[in-house]
Amino acid sequence: MSASNSILHVNQLDAWFGNFHALKNISVDVKDHDVMALIGPSGCGKSTFIRCLNRLHEEIEGAKVSGDVFLEGQNIYGPGKDPVVIRRRIGMVFQKPNPFPGLSIYDNVAIGLKLGGMRDRHQVEEHVHQALCGAALWDEVKDKLKRPGASLSGGQQQRLCIARALAVQPPVLLMDEPTSALDPISTGRIEELIQQLKATITVIIVTHNMQQAARIANRTAYFLLGEMVEVGQTQQIFEAPVDTRTRDYVTGQFG
Amino acid sequence: MSQVASTTEAIPQRSRRRDLHLADRIFYRVVKGTAWGMMVLLLSMIVVIMTMAWPALKEFGLRFFVTNDWDTLGDSFGALALIYGTVMSSIVALVISVPVSVGVALFLNELAPRWLSKPVGFLVEMLAAIPSIVYGLWGLYVLAPFLRSEVQPFLSEAFGFLPLFEGPPLGVGMLCAGVVLAIMITPTIASVCREVFAAIPVAVREAALGLGATRWEMLRISVLRTSVSGVVGAVILGLGRAFGETMAVTMVIGNIEQIKLSLYEPAQTMASILANQYAEADSDLHLSALTAIGFCLFVVSLVVNGSARFVVSKFEKRERGEV
Ligand SMILES: Nc1ncnc2c1ncn2[C@@H]1O[C@H](COP(=O)(O)OP(=O)(O)O)[C@@H](O)[C@H]1O
Ligand SMILES: [Mg+2]
Numbered sequence: 001m002s003a004s005n006s007i008l009h010v011n012q013l014d015a016w017f018g019n020f021h022a023l024k025n026i027s028v029d030v031k032d033h034d035v036m037a038l039i040g041p042s043g044c045g046k047s048t049f050i051r052c053l054n055r056l057h058e059e060i061e062g063a064k065v066s067g068d069v070f071l072e073g074q075n076i077y078g079p080g081k082d083p084v085v086i087r088r089r090i091g092m093v094f095q096k097p098n099p100f101p102g103l104s105i106y107d108n109v110a111i112g113l114k115l116g117g118m119r120d121r122h123q124v125e126e127h128v129h130q131a132l133c134g135a136a137l138w139d140e141v142k143d144k145l146k147r148p149g150a151s152l153s154g155g156q157q158q159r160l161c162i163a164r165a166l167a168v169q170p171p172v173l174l175m176d177e178p179t180s181a182l183d184p185i186s187t188g189r190i191e192e193l194i195q196q197l198k199a200t201i202t203v204i205i206v207t208h209n210m211q212q213a214a215r216i217a218n219r220t221a222y223f224l225l226g227e228m229v230e231v232g233q234t235q236q237i238f239e240a241p242v243d244t245r246t247r248d249y250v251t252g253q254f255g
Numbered sequence: 256m257s258q259v260a261s262t263t264e265a266i267p268q269r270s271r272r273r274d275l276h277l278a279d280r281i282f283y284r285v286v287k288g289t290a291w292g293m294m295v296l297l298l299s300m301i302v303v304i305m306t307m308a309w310p311a312l313k314e315f316g317l318r319f320f321v322t323n324d325w326d327t328l329g330d331s332f333g334a335l336a337l338i339y340g341t342v343m344s345s346i347v348a349l350v351i352s353v354p355v356s357v358g359v360a361l362f363l364n365e366l367a368p369r370w371l372s373k374p375v376g377f378l379v380e381m382l383a384a385i386p387s388i389v390y391g392l393w394g395l396y397v398l399a400p401f402l403r404s405e406v407q408p409f410l411s412e413a414f415g416f417l418p419l420f421e422g423p424p425l426g427v428g429m430l431c432a433g434v435v436l437a438i439m440i441t442p443t444i445a446s447v448c449r450e451v452f453a454a455i456p457v458a459v460r461e462a463a464l465g466l467g468a469t470r471w472e473m474l475r476i477s478v479l480r481t482s483v484s485g486v487v488g489a490v491i492l493g494l495g496r497a498f499g500e501t502m503a504v505t506m507v508i509g510n511i512e513q514i515k516l517s518l519y520e521p522a523q524t525m526a527s528i529l530a531n532q533y534a535e536a537d538s539d540l541h542l543s544a545l546t547a548i549g550f551c552l553f554v555v556s557l558v559v560n561g562s563a564r565f566v567v568s569k570f571e572k573r574e575r576g577e578v
Contacts, residue, residue, distance in 0.1 A: 054465060056464060056465055084468070085467065086467075089467075098458040098461070099462075100463070100480065100481070115466060115467055115468055168467075
């Protein structure tokens with residue numbers, strides 16, 4: 001909305017679980033090809049925030065949202081907007097790897113394309129191949145595409161979930177602590193992957209690991225008790241935070 | 256003070272532990288005794304049934320299972336029609352009940368608001384509590400006339416070219432038994448399906464929603480595709496119930512030992528012939544043949560349940576990725 005290269009613009013967003021006010025008046029601008037990290041103590045609303053960006057929050061019983069989120073200039077909370085259509089344009093990777101247990105590795109990646117109406121087999125194959133390469137998983141699974149997704153290791157499953165999200169080529173990828181359930185080697189691979197992804201898409205990633213935020217994100221936002229306390233260049237947030245609450249958190253004096 | 260207290264406490268504690276130990280040993284013996292008792296009971300049942308069935312099996316050999324000739328006067332017995340009746344009525348029941356049960360389970364778990372799913376779910380479970388003779392009466396006096404006057408004429412008109420729906424509408428017969436069985440096994444299948452669906456993590460559902468699946472697509476991808484082994488298990492449980500069901504089937508199936516492809520025709524199942532003829536079996540061979548049927552029913556149920564377990568574990572392995 002504001003700057004011309006802004007892909008996601010959040011304006012005065014509030015979210016509730018029943019009567020619990022989980023997000024309070026959040027406004028932020030995310031630029032194209034940004035990697036934005038969301039940090040903050042657990043329970044501060046990071047997951048709730050990114051789930052508002054693809055309208056998944058409202059799937060929880062009693063959950064409510066108010067405010068505007070503009071994706072490429074269009075308000076996803078505007079009248080008559082279909083959440084199903086919006087979710088096809090925003091990828092999401094969850095905290096715990098969640099491949100579809102009933103589907104093969106191939107079908108896990110192809111399913112989003114099929115939901116989007118792609119029928120041509122060669123086209124689907126092409127996209128699956130690309131997505132698996134993009135998620136740095138192709139070499140490991142190319143000989144067992146028909147095996148169930150659940151047969152992979154945890155780190156591979158998470159990369160499969162990333163491939164699943166990438167297959168439909170969304171302009172924005174949301175990641176909710178994607179490495180918190182993984183070992184350091186798998187974590188490193190996924191961080192590398194995010195570095196490569198920012199050449200083509202925008203990534204918003206929740207992490208409770210500040211080193212991770214510092215390694216991969218060019219912008220960082222600090223959440224506390226449902227508020228976005230501060231947002232800025234990652235280096236500035238970690239080295240020269242403006243808000244004292246941010247400073248307490250990044251210097252480890254939180255609590 | 257505290258020292259005294261702790262010593263006085265320590266003494267009863269130790270004796271209590273010894274009591275517990277004794278109680279443990281008694282408990283162990285009782286449990287072990289019952290477990291062995293069950294084994295002995297089962298084995299003795301098998302032995303008794305085998306002994307009683309032996310004369311008929313010796314007389315007819317394998318022919319007993321592959322011929323269709325149940326002549327109580329001529330003392331000649333072949334059980335094929337009864338095996339057919341049991342299997343066919345159960346298949347009809349499954350064909351009707353499986354889609355209905357899965358649909359009911361999906362609706363109650365995934366679509367209906369809670370104020371509706373609670374009472375309706377309760378009613379469906381209650382279907383399982385109705386005594387089977389009540390199903391029989393209802394089948395005989397309500398369902399059979401309705402089938403004869405409404406459903407069968409319609410089926411004949413629409414699908415009359417199939418041998419399944421050939422002949423005059425009779426009401427009582429294979430179709431009637433299949434429908435009654437379907438109603439009787441639906442609560443079993445539906446409630447197991449509900450448990451299976453409820454066990455699927457929210458994360459798997461959200462994975463589909465996050466990809467832009469509609470509610471129906473989500474149900475297909477995240478719920479149904481994930482539940483294959485569970486649903487198969489549920490169906491087998493229902494099948495086991497359909498195989499053994501006696502009273503209701505006896506009342507509505509028409510009780511004629513014949514193999515007719517038409518579902519309008521009367522038939523007889525292994526269970527129903529036992530109910531029909533056991534009390535008035537005149538000759539020893541007749542009694543022995545009936546016992547052999549009982550044995551056969553026992554074996555078939557065992558095989559079905561065993562193969563079901565095998566299938567379920569196969570699917571589960573596949574889902575876990577062990578192939
Ligand atoms: N399904 C839910 N129902 C009610 N409250 C919830 C639910 N999910 C999260 N919350 C509450 O909302 C707040 C923010 O949660 P969340 O966004 O998951 O935090 P974070 O991801 O930062 O750890 C927490 O206080 C949490 O207890
Ligand atoms: Mg979270």
